Amino acid sequence: RKEVEQDPGPFNVPEGATVAFNCTYSNSASQSFFWYRQDCRKEPKLLMSVYSSGNEDGRFTAQLNRASQYISLLIRDSKLSDSATYLCVPSHALNFGKGTSLLVTP
Amino acid sequence: DAGVIQSPRHEVTEMGQEVTLRCKPISGHNSLFWYRQTMMRGLELLIYFNNNVPIDDSGMPEDRFSAKMPNASFSTLKIQPSEPRDSAVYFCASSFAIPHTDTQYFGPGTRLTVL
Numbered sequence: 001r002k003e004v005e006q007d008p009g010p011f012n013v014p015e016g017a018t019v020a021f022n023c024t025y026s027n028s029a030s031q032s033f034f035w036y037r038q039d040c041r042k043e044p045k046l047l048m049s050v051y052s053s054g055n056e057d058g059r060f061t062a063q064l065n066r067a068s069q070y071i072s073l074l075i076r077d078s079k080l081s082d083s084a085t086y087l088c089v090p091s092h093a094l095n096f097g098k099g100t101s102l103l104v105t106p
Numbered sequence: 107d108a109g110v111i112q113s114p115r116h117e118v119t120e121m122g123q124e125v126t127l128r129c130k131p132i133s134g135h136n137s138l139f140w141y142r143q144t145m146m147r148g149l150e151l152l153i154y155f156n157n158n159v160p161i162d163d164s165g166m167p168e169d170r171f172s173a174k175m176p177n178a179s180f181s182t183l184k185i186q187p188s189e190p191r192d193s194a195v196y197f198c199a200s201s202f203a204i205p206h207t208d209t210q211y212f213g214p215g216t217r218l219t220v221l
Contacts (some may be wrong), residue, residue, distance in 0.1 A: 034209065043197055044149065045210035087149065095137065095165075098148035 003093040010101040020074040021100045025086035030090035038085045110213035124186040141197040157217030
């Protein structure tokens with residue numbers, strides 16, 4: 001079973017919209033998580049770390065639901081520059097999977 | 107800091123040839139990771155080192171792949187002989203601590219095409 005599962009998308013949203021996507025994980029012992037962002041033809045870069053129930057950084061909010069074993073990423077007031085692939089990974093796991101592709105359109 | 111450095115950035119080779127990818131981690135980081143990314147399989151871990159010692163190489167596809175880390179500032183990933191199915195982007199990443207606790211910093215990747 002994969003460590004994490006994400007809807008690959010693509011999620012197509014208009015500029016200014018709010019979009020959320022989930023990442024389900026298999027290991028109930030997972031304590032912390034990372035969200036990485038990967039632009040087209042670039043390397044992944046850390047977007048946010050989540051060590052407790054959630055984290056918020058500007059327009060980005062990550063929430064952890066331990067009972068249902070998923071972590072969500074909410075992007076408010078989406079910008080064209082948010083178009084990227086978003087990868088989640090538990091801190092103990094090292095396979096990132098395919099991530100979720102987001103396309104923000106004018 | 108220059109970040110993680112990888113070379114070459116692009117490599118085109120013919121099937122059967124040996125390919126060597128190189129990585130210089132961020133100074134002071136003691137964990138180094140090699141990943142392969144394809145559309146079909148996403149970003150997969152091949153191997154990681156901690157303090158220059160290979161810790162987990164279960165992701166290495168087969169004996170054609172080998173990785174070394176002779177010192178804290180250099181690692182290589184070698185494919186011999188290369189096959190068309192090895193075509194992918196290969197990323198090297200480093201982190202300050204063991205993977206469980208710290209952010210990974212990725213290099214720009216090597217885009218490998220095997221004809």
